[in-house]
Amino acid sequence: MTRMNTALKSAPVLGLGASGDAPLAAPFEVERATAASRAALCIGLALVLVAASLPFWGESSWMREFVEIACYFIFAMMWNLLAGYGGMVSIGQQAFFGFGGYAMLMLGNFAGVNPFVAIPLGALAAGLVAIPVSFVAFRLSGGYFAIGTWVIAEVFRLSFANVSAVGGGSGTTLTALRGIDKATRESTTYWMALACVVAAVALVYLFLRSKRGLALLAIRDNEVAAESQGIPVARMKLAVYVVAAFGAGLAGALYFVGNLRISPDAAFSVNWTAFAIFMVVIGGIGRIEGPLVGALIFWALNRFLSDYGTWYLMGLGLLAIVVTLFFKQGLWGFAQQRWGWSVFPTQRKLLHAATRPPSMDGR
């Protein structure tokens, strides 16, 4: 919220300086990056390069694990965009996850499209289907929106469960990948996953740094005020919903290329959204680092504790409750408030060139 206030204030202050008080105009400048964010960009690029070479020296189980966690991460990232920035808390994003997966599978199995090419096409299909879906879902808001989207996801699940061409309730196999040998398939899937992760982070980051991102933050903080500033609220919300559906579809298509088998219960499971909520809430909602931190924590917990089954899930649920009640900003938000860390800064900081206060908003 404070970030937003500073950003909104910056415009009138600059305006005043320019028109009324000429000498004041120059000393102000807008800072949009931090030392940490520049360093993080370099480290991130280096990490991606190292990761890209993994198929030449790593084990195939690592690749499989990466593909899986990449899907969770992309999905959580998109849920964060929708709920944390768009203010639309949905429990039905699995509708687009599953739809992306099924669209990819049908394109591959029935239309003969290469499944790797079908991944972005499946995402596109999920984005397109979100437009008519939004017509129904947007009738509700707040908590009702959340459960309403869940009902819509159930309609998707039951519909696919009744289509015998894709195996009905028991699902079907991705046969289109049959001709490709295992090593090629695994490394290509891995590279696709890596590319999707980078693309998803870049997409969300650039979107939020753009003018539209600023508009989105304004809508989240106060819809009525945003509308009165001339922001097309309805169009922005639809855009975010469609982008989030596209991303969820991307994660779904990718997941089922890695998994080779799809069923309605797996594709449209509410657990996808449940895990996304846990990741985002624990990491910190409304910040790009949130799902990243959340996904790493989730991966670690999953790796070491998933043998405990029900106790593990119970712990995850309790952790989400405790974090929501006592650390509303999540773990990264806590760190950010405490130490001013920001790896993906989306705010505009107003600096006075002469005095250079360390930070205008205390973050």
Place this chain on the structure above:
Amino acid sequence: MLETLVQGVLLGGLYTLFALGQSLMFGVMRLTNTAQGDFIILGAFAVVAGVSVLGNAPWAVALVALAVLPVAFGFGWLLQRHVLNGTLGKDPLPSLVVTFGLSIVIQNLLLETFSADPRAIETGGLATRGIALGEGFSVGMLPLVVLAIALAATGALQWLFARTALGRSFRAVSDDREIAELMGLDAKKVYAFATALAFVLIAVAGTLQGMRTTVSPSDGPLLLLFAFEAVIIGGMGSFWGTLAGAMILGIAQQVGFRLDPGWGIWFGHIVFLAVLVFRPQGLFPKTRG
């Protein structure tokens, strides 16, 4: 056709009980309880556990079913006072995440304690008894009892809201919490009362669900969706509306099942979405008081 309608109405009676607690919590504090279905299942399992201790004689079942009600009242009160009150506000996220987290915790707790096997509450033959309404057409005794309880509960809630001091305080904090507090109401206490009442209804719904059919730990989410659909179809802020919404949902599902067993629940969802598109305020909004 008549039989489908009658079965739909009887099913609607059960859905009314699922939905009333949800409607009450929506109405008083705009709280979306995503764990509603899981609490219903928890209620059913509480009765199952009590019966397994006391034995399944009819008097024991009745005693356990009655004993669960005050426990549910206290549980709802404490939950609202110590957990949910902290999540209320303009932002729907905290209450959604907390209740969703509770839903996961309850499901897995039940799974750990009772295993995934479906359980039922013994009713001494009440579940199998029927009343013949003509040739080859009879209705179950238990569904009729459920319907009667649903009607009584709806009427009682409506009366409570319209005629009593407690109901007046519910309406006051719902309309404007700040003004109500200026008039001397303690909103947090009123909220706790509302949730406590909602949990009594949840316990009743759980007990009857356990008697009518079987319950298993993962049933909750589906019951939540039915409850939610009934509330939205009926329209916010009216208990008779919720009852009507539940009936419409029950009938829609029965018609769907009649056409094709695979599409019954799907058809119920579609009717809900159609109401949302053509009449987003619900069919019977704001008839309360």
